[in-house]
Each structure stands twice: as C-alpha cells, then as structure tokens.
Amino acid sequence: MARRRQIYEGKAKVLFEGPEPGTLVQYFKDDATAFNNKKRGTITGKGVLNNRISEYLMLRLGEIGVPTHFVRRLNMREQLVREVEIIPLEVVVRNVAAGSLAQRFGLSEGTPLPRCIVEWYFKSDALNDPMVSEEHITAFGWATTQDLDEMMSLALRINDFLCGLFLGVGIRLVDFKIEFGRLYNGDDMQIVLADEISPDSCRLWDIRTGDKMDKDRFRRDLGGVEEAYQEVARRLGILPEGGPRDLKGPALMQ
Ligand SMILES: Nc1ncnc2c1ncn2[C@@H]1O[C@H](COP(=O)(O)OP(=O)(O)O)[C@@H](O)[C@H]1O
Ligand SMILES: [Mg+2]
Numbered sequence: 001m002a003r004r005r006q007i008y009e010g011k012a013k014v015l016f017e018g019p020e021p022g023t024l025v026q027y028f029k030d031d032a033t034a035f036n037n038k039k040r041g042t043i044t045g046k047g048v049l050n051n052r053i054s055e056y057l058m059l060r061l062g063e064i065g066v067p068t069h070f071v072r073r074l075n076m077r078e079q080l081v082r083e084v085e086i087i088p089l090e091v092v093v094r095n096v097a098a099g100s101l102a103q104r105f106g107l108s109e110g111t112p113l114p115r116c117i118v119e120w121y122f123k124s125d126a127l128n129d130p131m132v133s134e135e136h137i138t139a140f141g142w143a144t145t146q147d148l149d150e151m152m153s154l155a156l157r158i159n160d161f162l163c164g165l166f167l168g169v170g171i172r173l174v175d176f177k178i179e180f181g182r183l184y185n186g187d188d189m190q191i192v193l194a195d196e197i198s199p200d201s202c203r204l205w206d207i208r209t210g211d212k213m214d215k216d217r218f219r220r221d222l223g224g225v226e227e228a229y230q231e232v233a234r235r236l237g238i239l240p241e242g243g244p245r246d247l248k249g250p251a252l253m254q
C-alpha cells in the first residue's frame with residue numbers, strides 16, 4: 001500500500017495517513033513482542049485475526065454507547081480509525097490475579113480479585129511502561145482529574161461488557177490493557193477508546209480447561225499460539241465453524 005504516507009511503525013501495527021483528514025489506517029502486523037521488546041517473534045495470521053477481533057469488539061462496545069476510534073475495516077489487515085491525541089497511559093483492568101499483579105503481591109495466578117482493579121501505566125518503551133498513580137498523571141499533565149474520571153468509568157463499563165461477552169463464549173476475561181485518546185470537535189473534547197482490543201492485549205482463559213488463549217502462549221513459549229488466536233475468533237463467530245481452514249479465504253477477505 002505504497003500510496004499512503006506512513007506515520008508510525010509500532011511493535012504490532014503500522015499507522016498510515018487515512019483517506020480523509022482526521023483519519024488513520026491501522027495496519028495489523030504478525031510481529032509479536034513481549035517483555036518490552038526483549039522477546040520478538042512472528043505469529044502467523046495474527047494481524048488478520050486481531051484486525052477482525054478488534055473490529056468486532058469495538059463495534060459491540062460502540063453499540064452500548066462506548067465511544068471508540070473505529071470507523072470501518074478496510075481489508076484483511078487494515079482498519080480505518082479516527083485520528084486521536086493518544087493519552088500516554090496504558091489502562092489495565094484486572095478481574096483475576098495474573099502477570100505482574102500476581103508477582104508483585106505474591107498471589108497465585110488465577111486468584112479471583114475481591115473486585116476489579118484498574119491500574120495506570122505511563123506509555124514509554126524507554127522507561128519500561130512504569131506504573132503510575134493519579135498523582136503522577138495529573139502532576140505531569142498527562143491527563144486531568146476529569147479525564148481520569150472519564151477513563152475510569154469507561155474502563156469499568158468496557159470491563160463489565162467484555163466480561164459478559166467473553167463468558168458467553170466460554171472465556172474468562174482475566175485482564176486487559178486499553179488506550180484512550182482525545183477527539184476534538186470544535187470546542188468539544190471527547191475521550192474515546194483507541195488502539196486495539198485483541199488477544200495481544202487481553203488475558204483470556206478457557207472457562208472449562210483454564211487454557212490460555214492469548215499472548216501469554218507466546219510470552220511463555222507454550223506453543224499453539226496461532227491456534228489460540230483462531231479459537232478466540234471462532235468462538236466470537238468471526239471464523240466459520242470449519243475453523244481457520246483458510247485465513248486467506250473469502251470469510252476473512254470481505
Ligand atoms: N486512533 C488513533 N490515533 C492516533 N494514534 C493511535 C490511534 N490508535 C492507536 N494509536 C497509537 O498507534 C500505535 C499503534 O501501534 P502499536 O504497534 O500498537 O504501537 P506500540 O509499539 O507503540 O504499542 C500506538 O502507539 C497507539 O498509541
Ligand atoms: Mg501497542
């Protein structure tokens with residue numbers, strides 16, 4: 001797609017200038033990274049699946065009134081989004097102890113949390129995405145207290161909705177990471193959900209077996225990474241019953 005100007009190349013996606021002002025094209029790559037880029041690899045077909053899964057989840061969230069950057073999917077690996085001013089925070093919502101939370105507090109993975117916990121991390125690869133408090137966020141001007149209230153309330157709505165949606169297809173939503181951006185419309189500013197929601201940014205465990213169906217399979221060399229992403233898509237009804245048969249086939253081409 002040489003006709004578009006590339007704006008940014010990240011770890012999992014490339015951003016191109018969109019067809020109209022104020023829009024961007026997100027191109028989903030198969031590249032996978034973990035532990036802040038120390039581990040790198042490729043998950044074949046991941047970009048195609050994450051494009052589809054993120055489209056699906058953003059559309060469903062849009063239907064319940066959560067504002068998102070998503071406009072429409074363009075093809076197998078690209079989606080059109082509204083360009084936003086990204087708030088430099090990774091907002092993590094947790095329902096079950098896993099990953100860094102389990103480590104920091106000595107909890108065994110899988111311990112249900114007494115209530116869901118929202119955490120803020122400063123988005124900076126150079127600093128290793130340090131965890132920050134609301135004090136840091138407002139003092140350094142990354143977001144105002146009003147922005148924080150809005151992000152908190154959106155994050156909780158998103159969590160409630162996605163927990164139910166995944167539960168309906170036999171998946172436990174253990175935790176996830178989201179990003180928000182500011183969308184300006186004249187004098188108005190709206191905070192919208194941006195970036196992506198996919199098995200790269202969520203922990204998803206099979207309700208029955210406890211099997212991991214997300215990027216932890218890559219992080220921990222568990223194998224079956226492609227299959228796990230495909231299974232998430234299949235359960236969400238994005239892949240045909242026959243399964244991944246052909247990622248290049250008509251089902252994903254539309
Ligand atoms: N609607 C948007 N407008 C502007 N930037 C966005 C939008 N959605 C996501 N982004 C940014 O685009 C980048 C997506 O590429 P990714 O590979 O995930 O990057 P990174 O390596 O920084 O995580 C992220 O930095 C994300 O913050
Ligand atoms: Mg990213």
